[in-house]
Amino acid sequence: MTMRYVYLLAALLTAAGVSIFAYKWQVLGFPLTDDQETPAWTVETSVHFDAGPGPIKASLQIPTLTPGFGTSEEYSVSRNYGFSVNYVSGGRQAQWTVRRTAGQQTLYYRIVVYEDRNSDSSDTTPPFPLPPVINEPLKTAVDVIVNDVREHSADAASFTAELLRVVNSPSPASSVDLLLAEVHSPLEFVKMMTTVLAAARIPARIIRGLELQDRMRQTNLIPWLEIHDGVRWRFFDPRSGTENLPNHFLIWCRGDDALVQVDGGTNVEARFAVQKNFIDSMAVAEQRAKVRQSALVDFSLASLPIQTQAVYSVLLMIPIGALIMVLMRNLVGIDAFGTFMPVLIALSFRETQLFWGLVLFTLLVALGLSIRFLLERLRLLLVPRLSAVLIVVVLLMLVISIVSHKMGMETGLSVALFPMVIIAMTIERMSVVWEERGPADAIRGGTGSLVVAAVAYLAMGMNWLEHIITSFPELLLVVLAVVILLGRYTGYRLTELVRFKALAGD
Amino acid sequence: MLNAARNLRKRGVLGVNERNAQMIMKYNPRHLYPRVDNKVLTKELALTAGMAVPELYGLIGHQSELRNLSKIIGERDSFVIKPAHGSGGDGIIVVTGRSARKRECFRLASGVLVMESELQYHTSNVVGGQYSLGGNPDTALVEYCVEFDPIFAEVSYQGVPDIRVIVYRGYPVMAMVRLPTRMSGGKANLHQGAVGAGIDLGTGRTLGGVLDNAVVDEHPDTGALIAGLQIPGWNFILESAARGLEVTGLGYLGVDIVIDRHHGPLILEMNARPGLNIQIANCMGLSGRIARVDKIQGDAAAPDARAKFARREFSATSSLS
Ligand SMILES: Nc1ncnc2c1ncn2[C@@H]1O[C@H](COP(=O)(O)OP(=O)(O)O)[C@@H](O)[C@H]1O
Ligand SMILES: [Mg+2]
16 A cells, blocks of 8 residues: 555656656757767857948847857957847847947957757748839849749749759850849849749748858858748758758848948958857757746756855765665665764765775774773763863864874865764764674774765765756656665665575575 | 575565564554653553563662662662663663672672772763763663573573563564673673574473574583573463553564563563564564464454464464474
8 A cells, every 4th residue: 555655656756857857858958978068159250340530330230040050149349339239120230339439440249159950940921022123124034034934833942943943054045144134243143033033922032141160260151042932931052943051051141231331431341250169068958948948947956056056066966875875774784873974974075085085084083982982981971071072083183184284195184174073973973882882883883884985975976977966956856766665675685685694594 | 695585585584674664664653662762661661561570779860860879779789770761782780799898899790890989970871861862861770680590590691681572463473582691791682792592482492592693502601502491481471571562552562571580570671673683593584473463463362362372373383383
């Protein structure tokens, strides 16, 4: 009966812990190890111009919707300028303003993006474009081409593909020649395509972006064609007519508005530089979760002040120590003083490292024990005697620190980090057992405590485990489930197999 | 390893985890613990239930009452000082006599001579809580020192052997006698080095002995054979033990009984978490007998009926053993 509840509770806890963990790991992309890094690109736009005499207002189009990419940070470097980001019809615009300046000016805008397949572009559906006003003789050429292409296509996408094939054909028709007579740049080419598509009542626009590579000193925006098929936006290579986006293509801006515009400046030029680097996957995952407004992360460790986080990274490992404690005592059956004393000892080992922790702890307890036996002779009352032990322990710690420092062993200093109450209690417990049950029992209990503490320390000190627990504290629910299950473990302890050996034979 | 566990399971050996989860947690409600953990209370309850206990000479519940110690001791030659909340034999001083030449010098069971001031110091430690759980202030009992029945003279080295009966839901299920050795300092606690010998519940005769989990046939100090001793008043002992259920309300209980030369069997203490070494002493697991009791439980039998059931069902010659 109770057993069923225990299993149910354990199953629920495990399910809750594992599902939150799986969501954070698979969907939000929380890394399982702390050295995982996500590739990221820092794109720097520098705007150069010569300042005129009057006030200056510089605007630069910056990325708004970037399918396939997430933004980790963006900022501008521009001394003396006021900076703001505005939303205009074409998307976002960075704006710098200054009342008076002189000479050559350079303004920087930097954005760090990382690849994120899940970042979708929830773009708006555009209205059908009005038929464009085109003058003769271009109008006839457009009409001919539209009619011709429409013959050979079924829908918006196939229309676009056919159109691009026709205009890019190596032996173009005369109408195409006429159409492209005034086109001198890829940008103008794409713009002309949008005009033709508008004549066919297909919403289309120019997009310009960067093909991100590891390192690009000077690069320019590549124009691309984007059409709306009534459901979603689709991308076409204006040169080949195939429907695709280049690899790592960061869409910088849409439309044919000037990339940069400076009121009150001359010789305006904008340059792009790209540098690939790696950023912490954890930061990316948290960023992603923030974008999705996931409550899980809002209520995570990362939302606490850094200092508190540091405390919790220690505290969260205590359940692991407690689990070890349960395993060692109920499954293995090791004798230890107190229920949680070994875990506390293990915590203090964090400061000293294992070897010195064991050495110093044993040394302190041994010294303290001998002092305790001396005090025994004086027949002090219990509480004064305990206090005397405590005082002696503090003095011993001081002596050990000073002596080891003089001998040039700095590890001895860390003895000061032992919680001395734990040491004093260990000494007291041990001496009582020593007197009443003999040195064998006392030493067995003391060794058992140290063994459990050492194992707990090793378990709590595993870096990957610490990382997992601090980024997925929900896994402690699983630990809780295991401890609850162990709480109903009624099988033999390992040491009992030895203890009852005489009974095991036939 | 798994094999060893399977063997133990087959032999019906009860493990600590199982004892804690299935017996103690199920049948021993925590609020009843004071009845056994506090020896003063146990004594009172046992007395009202009509069981025989070592006579209480006096209590010292406070440091300021320490000076009463010599008044309580008076002219007595032998007595025992023990903490009301002690366990495992910790903090018990057994005084068996006085030095012939110096009457203010006491002789302990181990033969050591101590002054009264040392007894006082010890008592003050007891009262200060050195031997009680969590170091809480405690009460020291001064009580009659049991003079053990000569039946055990051959197989005890100083001190008093005591009989431990495990009582499950009011039914005695297993028993052993614990014989002090030089190593156990005259105390009858197995983990201090006393010898344990199983007892045939049916007849009250001792079976073989164990020392430190190993089987022994002779007492390590006296060399006398351990098996085959007839314990006097066995029926009475079983009935007293069975009555432990009514006295304490605990369903899984260890009753410690000593046999005094003048007063017969006396209840020394009762235990809510009796150890499992009794299985080694009896060369037999507890689980089978426990299952047997679980099967017939239901008719609320009287203590003497339960003792009779145990004698019949759990004797060394009956089918179950
Ligand atoms: N009144 C007594 N007379 C003689 N020996 C005693 C007496 N009380 C206790 N002892 C000795 O001390 C041992 C432990 O005493 P017990 O009352 O069982 O306390 P604990 O709870 O510490 O086991 C006994 O087994 C016995 O050997
Ligand atoms: Mg006892």
